Amino acid sequence: MPTSHPLTDALAHIRIIIVRTSHPGNVGQVARAMANMGLRELYLTSPRFADMCAQPDAIALASGATDVLDNAVIVPDLATALQGVNCAFAFSARTRDLAPPLRTSGEAAAEVMALFTQAQAENMALPKVAFVFGAERSGLVNDEVMLCQRLCQIEANPEYNSLNLAQAVQVMTYSLRQAALHGYSTPIVEHPALLDSADVAQLDGMLNHWEAMLTDIGMINPNIPTEMMPRLRALFSRTQLSTNEVNFLRGLASTVQRIKKKE
Numbered sequence: 001m002p003t004s005h006p007l008t009d010a011l012a013h014i015r016i017i018i019v020r021t022s023h024p025g026n027v028g029q030v031a032r033a034m035a036n037m038g039l040r041e042l043y044l045t046s047p048r049f050a051d052m053c054a055q056p057d058a059i060a061l062a063s064g065a066t067d068v069l070d071n072a073v074i075v076p077d078l079a080t081a082l083q084g085v086n087c088a089f090a091f092s093a094r095t096r097d098l099a100p101p102l103r104t105s106g107e108a109a110a111e112v113m114a115l116f117t118q119a120q121a122e123n124m125a126l127p128k129v130a131f132v133f134g135a136e137r138s139g140l141v142n143d144e145v146m147l148c149q150r151l152c153q154i155e156a157n158p159e160y161n162s163l164n165l166a167q168a169v170q171v172m173t174y175s176l177r178q179a180a181l182h183g184y185s186t187p188i189v190e191h192p193a194l195l196d197s198a199d200v201a202q203l204d205g206m207l208n209h210w211e212a213m214l215t216d217i218g219m220i221n222p223n224i225p226t227e228m229m230p231r232l233r234a235l236f237s238r239t240q241l242s243t244n245e246v247n248f249l250r251g252l253a254s255t256v257q258r259i260k261k262k263e
Contacts, residue, residue: 007180010116011038013126014176016169017081017088019144020135022048028061028069029166030133035065037173042072043081043130050074078132078144082200086127087115087240090148091168092140093161099151100234105172108152109179116180127197131172136165146233147200149240198246206246206253207233213253216260 016034021027021044031042031053049055053069062069075081082088089108090100103111112129119126132148134140145151154171156163163171198206211229214220220228241249 007113007116008038008177010120010126011173011176011180012040013128014039014112015041015043015081015085015128015130016173017043017045017078017130017132018047018165019045019078019081019132019140020047020138021052021165022136024049024052024055024058025061026136026165027052027055027072028058028063028065030169031058031062031065031068031072033166033170033173035062035068036170037177039173039176040068040071042068044072044074045078045081046076047074078147079201079204081132082130082147084128085130085200086197087150088130088132088148088200089150089152090132090140090145091134091152091154091172092145093153093156093163094139095151099145100149102151102153105152105154105175106179108150108172109175111150112176113179113183128199131169133165133168146230147204149200197240198243202243202246203236203241206241206250207236209250209253213256216257 016030016039018027018030027044027047034040034042044052052058052074053072058069059066073081089103095102108131115127115129118124130148131152132140132144134144152172154161154163154168207229210232211220214228215222220226
């Protein structure tokens with residue numbers, strides 16, 4: 001009988017997020033893909049049906065993975081689904097301007113397992129990791145990608161790169177399980193220390209604070225769109241700030257705002 005492995009047990013801590021999904025059958029297939037590979041945490045943002053996981057097609061196509069459906073969390077938007085997450089991988093078949101660092105599915109799995117191994121070796125809590133998949137027809141919009149710290153792609157045939165939602169989740173979860181079971185020999189590029197990183201909500205709060213500060217000093221005009229905030233978001237996502245660094249940057253913004261008010 002197969003025995004458990006410390007890293008396969010850790011797979012249950014990875015969050016799968018499906019954004020704006022419209023087909024209950026796809027949710028059921030995603031639940032089945034997750035259960036097969038040992039993942040349990042499913043979030044849905046703004047699904048077509050409020051009871052998406054209770055729809056007959058979802059239950060039928062889950063093929064017994066009803067525990068994943070029963071425990072799925074439905075939230076209004078991606079920012080809410082990313083609360084508590086230290087690193088999020090946005091899945092997209094196309095590259096984006098100002099996108100976060102790119103990983104293949106193999107590189108992403110290797111990076112996550114390396115982080116989990118380090119956390120276990122140092123007796124630290126596992127970082128919360130999420131993989132974000134977009135709507136069936138349109139995928140993720142740019143603003144959703146920019147909420148994540150990595151852009152992730154599956155190395156499919158470039159002449160026909162058209163995996164459906166459940167297939168993409170299956171490939172990624174399989175890559176994660178293989179990295180957990182057999183090691184992660186895939187080279188990891190730009191591998192930052194994520195164990196002490198701020199979560200997505202903390203980073204978002206800091207960026208909102210900086211936007212207010214930059215508006216106060218006249219560097220941003222809210223009536224004139226610019227790329228300043230997307231560029232700052234991309235920069236800070238790449239650097240993977242710690243909680244202390246986020247607090248320092250917010251303190252800096254507060255100081256600038258106080259000085260500006262005294263003028």
